[in-house]
Amino acid sequence: MKVLFFGTSAFAVPTLQAIHDAGFRHRVVGVVTQPDRPSGRGMKLAMTPVKELALHLGYDVYQPEKVRRSPFLEVVRNLAPDVLVVVSFGQIIPQKMLDIPRYGGVNVHASLLPRWRGAAPIHHAILAGDAETGVATMQMEATLDTGPVYQEERLPIRPQDTVTTLEPILAEMGARLLITTLDGLESGDIISTPQSVDGMTYASPVTREMGMLDPERESATEMLRRIRAFTPRPGAFIGVGGKTLKTLDARIENTQSDSPPGTIIAILKEGIALAAREDVLILTRIQPENKGAMSAADYARGARLEAGMKALSLSENNRDADA
Numbered sequence: 001m002k003v004l005f006f007g008t009s010a011f012a013v014p015t016l017q018a019i020h021d022a023g024f025r026h027r028v029v030g031v032v033t034q035p036d037r038p039s040g041r042g043m044k045l046a047m048t049p050v051k052e053l054a055l056h057l058g059y060d061v062y063q064p065e066k067v068r069r070s071p072f073l074e075v076v077r078n079l080a081p082d083v084l085v086v087v088s089f090g091q092i093i094p095q096k097m098l099d100i101p102r103y104g105g106v107n108v109h110a111s112l113l114p115r116w117r118g119a120a121p122i123h124h125a126i127l128a129g130d131a132e133t134g135v136a137t138m139q140m141e142a143t144l145d146t147g148p149v150y151q152e153e154r155l156p157i158r159p160q161d162t163v164t165t166l167e168p169i170l171a172e173m174g175a176r177l178l179i180t181t182l183d184g185l186e187s188g189d190i191i192s193t194p195q196s197v198d199g200m201t202y203a204s205p206v207t208r209e210m211g212m213l214d215p216e217r218e219s220a221t222e223m224l225r226r227i228r229a230f231t232p233r234p235g236a237f238i239g240v241g242g243k244t245l246k247t248l249d250a251r252i253e254n255t256q257s258d259s260p261p262g263t264i265i266a267i268l269k270e271g272i273a274l275a276a277r278e279d280v281l282i283l284t285r286i287q288p289e290n291k292g293a294m295s296a297a298d299y300a301r302g303a304r305l306e307a308g309m310k311a312l313s314l315s316e317n318n319r320d321a322d323a
Helices: 010-021 049-057 072-079 121-127 163-187 220-229 296-303
Strands: 002-007 027-032 037-039 044-046 083-087 105-109 132-139 149-156 237-240 243-253 264-267 272-275 280-288
Touching: 002 010, 002 049, 002 072, 010 027, 010 049, 010 083, 010 163, 027 049, 083 163, 105 163, 121 132, 121 163, 121 220, 132 163, 149 163, 220 243, 220 280, 264 296, 272 296, 280 296
Parallel strands: 002 027, 002 083, 083 105
Antiparallel strands: 037 044, 105 132, 132 149, 237 243, 243 280, 264 272, 272 280
């Protein structure tokens, strides 16, 4: 089977590698990824993770600014793929392009569809407190993540899981699932199942705003989920002592404080104890502006934080919790 691969982020890398390793059954005729973008402090042009692997494996790489613009449709026709494989690409594939291969497009998506269609399913699953997540392969449609599902595999979300811990596991699961899906398509042994309309949720793109902790309105559980969901990117932030702190780790103490939510109630050996709408959140590891990561207790002593000080949300809007 001739595969035209579309992918950009590190999540897509294991799938491209898996197709390459299965080259005796499935052959990559080209790799499509996003254009090189400025990155880092020096703002130098950086290749996408998928491009780096594609060049290493010796594949032709295509980087259209917009896949729906001419002449890229003709490029796809000339490559004559049997299937388009799309994993964390970042653009909508138009229907006229999906109609070119005989097997259409197959997408690897990191959720249990129809829950968390959209750009950031892993972040939103953690933020919502889901007990499990997973990965699915689906037949692509021009609309976002609406196509019928071929296969799925489930994964429990542990209390300590973050995007950093879940993403590589789901990426490897998706790679394995994609190969079995392609094998099934070629043999005719696989069928797709339309998604249910029940339980559909949308995983909106991640913004810095989503990482703003709000101790006056959120429980300690909700804030810890926010920290886990948005660490390391774009980060979870709170204002303490007039400074912006990136919160890297925390834990919950199941007790109710008499202090108003958002108040620092104690500086402990392990960190900063913060009253929340429910329970107490103890910030254990933080990163101040323009500094490296450090223990919250060390920062509190150096910054002379005291019980009774207020910790404030940095949000400019009266945000409702995304969960």
